[in-house]
Amino acid sequence: MRHLVAPLVPAALRTFSAAALAMLPCLAMAVPVEVTVLDARNTPLNDAVVSIEVKGVKPTAAAGTQAELAQRNRSFAPSVLPIQTGTSVQFPNLDTVRHHIYSFSAARPFEIKLYAGTPASPVTFDKAGTAVLGCNIHDRMAGFIHVVNTPYFAKTSSSGVAQLDVPAGEHTVQVWHPSLADTRQPLRQPLKVLATGAQSLTLTLPANGTSTPPGK
Numbered sequence: 001m002r003h004l005v006a007p008l009v010p011a012a013l014r015t016f017s018a019a020a021l022a023m024l025p026c027l028a029m030a031v032p033v034e035v036t037v038l039d040a041r042n043t044p045l046n047d048a049v050v051s052i053e054v055k056g057v058k059p060t061a062a063a064g065t066q067a068e069l070a071q072r073n074r075s076f077a078p079s080v081l082p083i084q085t086g087t088s089v090q091f092p093n094l095d096t097v098r099h100h101i102y103s104f105s106a107a108r109p110f111e112i113k114l115y116a117g118t119p120a121s122p123v124t125f126d127k128a129g130t131a132v133l134g135c136n137i138h139d140r141m142a143g144f145i146h147v148v149n150t151p152y153f154a155k156t157s158s159s160g161v162a163q164l165d166v167p168a169g170e171h172t173v174q175v176w177h178p179s180l181a182d183t184r185q186p187l188r189q190p191l192k193v194l195a196t197g198a199q200s201l202t203l204t205l206p207a208n209g210t211s212t213p214p215g216k
């Protein structure tokens, strides 16, 4: 899955000439970065969230940024939702049964009591980290919202690959996977992205990333 990062060009700038844009090289040059995420046994991990923190880029999302995490067939859809800090999330219930979802995670505790349809207010996630979601009615429902301080993030595909486009520079790459739940920090390491062309790297999550069921 490819996360297309919206160009960080304010509306007012879009009317500028190409020559003016050329003076903003960090906006103009996005370098494709392909990240493969493996577990300790070298098995590709899907639904890992790869994020790249880029100096000078605002960590929080623009006001009004929204995302959606539906409840469908008594599951969270998607089961892993990556968002940037400051994003408000709607939780539409597409089932005919009611759900009662909650998170006790430090990143964002909340509860939406028995509801059908779309709850009146979205939930805003102001802090980087992971919220593990559960449902009071359906114990098997488990979802994860992973919140990052950067607009550059993507989820890995079934082959364990995430693709991002970032400016060249010296950044920090992070990877988080549901097996880390909300109790462990993402793996972090420096990442130097050269302007000369596409880049690929492999990140291996340490062992002991065994799955933790959501707390109740």
Ligand SMILES: [Cu+2]
Binding pocket: 074, 098, 099, 100, 135, 136, 137, 138, 141
């Ligand atoms: Cu439910």
